[in-house]
Amino acid sequence: MDARHELGIGLLGLGTVGSGVARILPAKSEALFGHLGTSLTIRRVLVRDREKPRAVRLDPACLTTDPAVVLDDPAIHIVVEVIGGEEPALTFIHRAVAQGKHVVTANKEVIAKHGPELFRAAAARGVAIKYEASVGGGIPIIAVFQHDLSANDLREIRAIINGTTNYILTRMANEGSEFASALAEAQALGYAEPDPANDVDGHDAVYKLAILSSLGFHTEVHPDQVYREGIRQLAARDFQYAANLGYAIKLLALARNTTRGVEVRVHPTLIPRERLLAKVDGVFNGIEVEGDLVGRLMLYGRGAGAEPTTSAVVADVVDLVQRIVRGESPAYQEPPRVPRPVVPMAEVTSRYYLRLIVADRAGVLAQIAREFGERNISIAAVIQMAADAAAGTAELVVMTHQANEAAMRQTVAAIARLAVVSQVASFLRVED
Amino acid sequence: MDARHELGIGLLGLGTVGSGVARILPAKSEALFGHLGTSLTIRRVLVRDREKPRAVRLDPACLTTDPAVVLDDPAIHIVVEVIGGEEPALTFIHRAVAQGKHVVTANKEVIAKHGPELFRAAAARGVAIKYEASVGGGIPIIAVFQHDLSANDLREIRAIINGTTNYILTRMANEGSEFASALAEAQALGYAEPDPANDVDGHDAVYKLAILSSLGFHTEVHPDQVYREGIRQLAARDFQYAANLGYAIKLLALARNTTRGVEVRVHPTLIPRERLLAKVDGVFNGIEVEGDLVGRLMLYGRGAGAEPTTSAVVADVVDLVQRIVRGESPAYQEPPRVPRPVVPMAEVTSRYYLRLIVADRAGVLAQIAREFGERNISIAAVIQMAADAAAGTAELVVMTHQANEAAMRQTVAAIARLAVVSQVASFLRVED
Numbered sequence: 038m039d040a041r042h043e044l045g046i047g048l049l050g051l052g053t054v055g056s057g058v059a060r061i062l063p064a065k066s067e068a069l070f071g072h073l074g075t076s077l078t079i080r081r082v083l084v085r086d087r088e089k090p091r092a093v094r095l096d097p098a099c100l101t102t103d104p105a106v107v108l109d110d111p112a113i114h115i116v117v118e119v120i121g122g123e124e125p126a127l128t129f130i131h132r133a134v135a136q137g138k139h140v141v142t143a144n145k146e147v148i149a150k151h152g153p154e155l156f157r158a159a160a161a162r163g164v165a166i167k168y169e170a171s172v173g174g175g176i177p178i179i180a181v182f183q184h185d186l187s188a189n190d191l192r193e194i195r196a197i198i199n200g201t202t203n204y205i206l207t208r209m210a211n212e213g214s215e216f217a218s219a220l221a222e223a224q225a226l227g228y229a230e231p232d233p234a235n236d237v238d239g240h241d242a243v244y245k246l247a248i249l250s251s252l253g254f255h256t257e258v259h260p261d262q263v264y265r266e267g268i269r270q271l272a273a274r275d276f277q278y279a280a281n282l283g284y285a286i287k288l289l290a291l292a293r294n295t296t297r298g299v300e301v302r303v304h305p306t307l308i309p310r311e312r313l314l315a316k317v318d319g320v321f322n323g324i325e326v327e328g329d330l331v332g333r334l335m336l337y338g339r340g341a342g343a344e345p346t347t348s349a350v351v352a353d354v355v356d357l358v359q360r361i362v363r364g365e366s367p368a369y370q371e372p373p374r375v376p377r378p379v380v381p382m383a384e385v386t387s388r389y390y391l392r393l394i395v396a397d398r399a400g401v402l403a404q405i406a407r408e409f410g411e412r413n414i415s416i417a418a419v420i421q422m423a424a425d426a427a428a429g430t431a432e433l434v435v436m437t438h439q440a441n442e443a444a445m446r447q448t449v450a451a452i453a454r455l456a457v458v459s460q461v462a463s464f465l466r467v468e469d
Numbered sequence: 470m471d472a473r474h475e476l477g478i479g480l481l482g483l484g485t486v487g488s489g490v491a492r493i494l495p496a497k498s499e500a501l502f503g504h505l506g507t508s509l510t511i512r513r514v515l516v517r518d519r520e521k522p523r524a525v526r527l528d529p530a531c532l533t534t535d536p537a538v539v540l541d542d543p544a545i546h547i548v549v550e551v552i553g554g555e556e557p558a559l560t561f562i563h564r565a566v567a568q569g570k571h572v573v574t575a576n577k578e579v580i581a582k583h584g585p586e587l588f589r590a591a592a593a594r595g596v597a598i599k600y601e602a603s604v605g606g607g608i609p610i611i612a613v614f615q616h617d618l619s620a621n622d623l624r625e626i627r628a629i630i631n632g633t634t635n636y637i638l639t640r641m642a643n644e645g646s647e648f649a650s651a652l653a654e655a656q657a658l659g660y661a662e663p664d665p666a667n668d669v670d671g672h673d674a675v676y677k678l679a680i681l682s683s684l685g686f687h688t689e690v691h692p693d694q695v696y697r698e699g700i701r702q703l704a705a706r707d708f709q710y711a712a713n714l715g716y717a718i719k720l721l722a723l724a725r726n727t728t729r730g731v732e733v734r735v736h737p738t739l740i741p742r743e744r745l746l747a748k749v750d751g752v753f754n755g756i757e758v759e760g761d762l763v764g765r766l767m768l769y770g771r772g773a774g775a776e777p778t779t780s781a782v783v784a785d786v787v788d789l790v791q792r793i794v795r796g797e798s799p800a801y802q803e804p805p806r807v808p809r810p811v812v813p814m815a816e817v818t819s820r821y822y823l824r825l826i827v828a829d830r831a832g833v834l835a836q837i838a839r840e841f842g843e844r845n846i847s848i849a850a851v852i853q854m855a856a857d858a859a860a861g862t863a864e865l866v867v868m869t870h871q872a873n874e875a876a877m878r879q880t881v882a883a884i885a886r887l888a889v890v891s892q893v894a895s896f897l898r899v900e901d
Binding site for chain 1: 497501503504601609613616617618620748749761768769774776777781783787788792805
């Protein structure tokens with residue numbers, strides 16, 4: 038039988054997503070591939086431990102601990118990489134490409150850090166690397182950027198793309214929890230890892246933003262170029278005060294395509310509550326895009342989990358199979374990626390939210406206002422929130438108009454040095 | 470030069486969308502097609518009046534009033550149909566297909582009514598009919614159904630897909646306007662046609678729902694099979710009462726894939742305000758989908774207008790050009806569409822909202838409750854809203870639990886016959 042009519046899959050990894058793929062592909066094989074006159078078989082699965090009990094039924098002979106058994110099998114046409122992490126996934130993908138196999142991956146770290154080199158290698162070898170599952174779980178965003186928005190010049194991407202932090206922030210907003218207890222709850226529910234750094238410090242969102250901005254702006258943004266702040270420093274009262282002012286606080290991944298270069302940053306951000314993005318709650322993700330033709334578009338859905346991610350992985354597999362069966366080139370020919378400068382964070386402008394603990398006496402505000410005024414930063418609102426009579430302190434919230442980041446940082450440093458200021462408790466950006 | 474490297478477009482129609490396409494395609498030609506080594510030229514444009522002044526710059530020699538000049542030109546590879554309406558668009562598309570040309574259309578009426586026959590004709594001729602722009606303007610939904618959600622069994626589609634009615638309903642909700650004045654305002658802003666029937670009576674939403682449910686559930690739903698109610702009967706006070714109860718009112722296009730068949734209906738619907746779909750306001754569209762793997766997904770954006778629609782049309786053109794240039798078959802091979810029964814509206818179950826004008830005296834509620842009880846419909850809440858002392862009447866709002874539509878209609882008829890009931894002022898469905 039022609040290889041075109043019996044295609045082989047090699048699966049790298051049999052964790053949450055791998056098990057989903059191993060369960061769904063055979064179960065839906067007839068519905069997905071029957072009308073194409075094709076069958077698709079999972080021939081080999083790379084695991085760490087062949088003896089481990091598995092929830093998914095697979096011929097035990099499929100399982101192997103030797104990557105070469107998967108990567109060098111000539112009857113395998115598509116390698117699905119769902120190991121995650123940089124290595125050995127990167128090496129495996131390179132080897133699969135070198136062996137002329139198409140690759141479907143859910144690996145945001147590898148694509149964010151090594152996308153350009155991998156895409157070049159794949160193009161040279163005439164194979165495809167598809168990575169829909171690397172961003173936004175089941176939300177179609179890679180294909181939407183590559184195909185559906187192809188007529189647009191994208192100006193801006195604003196995304197809530199880490200479900201773990203969005204769950205924690207939603208709990209802090211709705212229940213008044215502090216970060217530590219909201220994190221513990223997320224861990225108990227399996228939404229956060231025992232070591233939560235990758236999520237709560239923003240690394241995961243940075244990888245995804247690097248992928249989205251590179252693809253959306255036809256350039257190459259490395260994760261190291263993305264400004265990053267996590268959510269550990271947020272306090273429950275910031276959520277209350279933000280809500281009183283009409284804002285939600287979200288870990289926003291923001292990319293802007295400007296004439297001076299690309300702005301790329303991940304940080305907690307006040308977003309007006311009437312904006313749809315502010316209403317993306319819990320483990321859900323929301324990706325908002327501004328294009329010159331389409332205007333504002335938002336995609337919303339489950340950004341993680343076995344089934345949504347499997348949805349994206351299998352969609353990539355189906356697309357490859359359709360093209361392989363018809364003898365077509367599955368390598369997507371996207372417009373060339375042109376290196377662009379990344380705007381340094383110091384040169385960015387934003388609005389800001391500051392929460393200060395100050396001495397509760399007359400004249401304090403004047404001193405603080407002077408520091409803003411000297412650096413030409415205009416204050417939009419100052420609100421005295423709560424006074425602590427015992428400590429003799431009061432809490433002030435300051436919202437600025439648009440200001441330069443460097444000037445704002447100097448202002449904050451100067452304010453922190455004032456004798457009447459005991460603490461700059463929060464320093465957050467605001468996007469309207 | 471090979472036809473593959475110099476492709477011709479024939480444009481049918483030079484109205485709002487046609488002008489957008491005629492402006493954008495040449496302006497972005499290099500960015501879109503340069504890396505493919507292709508150029509794309511708009512060779513012919515069918516117009517009604519060659520002398521009419523046009524905002525878009527086109528060689529006047531391109532313009533023709535003779536459809537054959539476009540449809541029979543062998544140098545035209547792709548015909549873009551943006552005339553709208555059933556005829557002569559349908560005849561033109563058939564002829565383009567017969568001449569071996571690919572078709573990109575924004576025509577929801579033609580695709581909803583004649584999609585199956587057109588797709589069969591195109592498949593037989595080896596050409597593609599692409600219709601991303603027919604639903605949701607710039608929101609990618611056809612491609613998302615065909616490709617990105619291919620691994621999913623879709624269970625439900627809930628959509629706000631008519632911007633005109635959504636604008637009117639948003640005004641009624643936010644400003645307390647009555648339908649007539651909100652419509653007049655929408656007309657003044659160009660959001661509604663002088664004859665608004667196609668939008669406000671729900672025909673437009675029905676076409677789009679027929680397209681979405683046919684594609685999403687792999688079946689053939691004709692617009693005549695879709696239950697339809699428009700928004701003319703809504704009163705400002707329904708929006709107030711709904712808001713008090715925690716609901717928004719939207720013209721919802723709802724399709725459900727059940728074991729008994731397909732449920733397809735368009736009607737004003739109370740939606741809990743915390744649902745993201747309830748927050749789709751103004752002229753924006755929102756399409757929510759439930760898939761077995763992806764869970765709940767929502768796409769949100771501008772559902773109409775020259776530029777968003779052009780975004781979708783040009784994306785379809787770009788996809789065709791990519792495939793033509795690589796010598797690939799541009800005809801998408803979707804799973805076969807299997808006829809499914811449509812569940813009669815009488816057999817549907819829903820929750821209901823009733824607003825009654827009743828005599829303001831004791832015992833009235835008991836009589837009304839008895840009518841519900843006799844038909845086994847359970848009442849979730851009864852709220853007396855306002856009394857009109859002069860008329861001796863009061864206003865009652867009744868919310869039911871899940872009930873059968875036929876039983877509910879019998880109940881409403883029986884209630885209307887009660888001497889103590891002067892009017893069943895509103896009868897709306899509720900989706901939680």
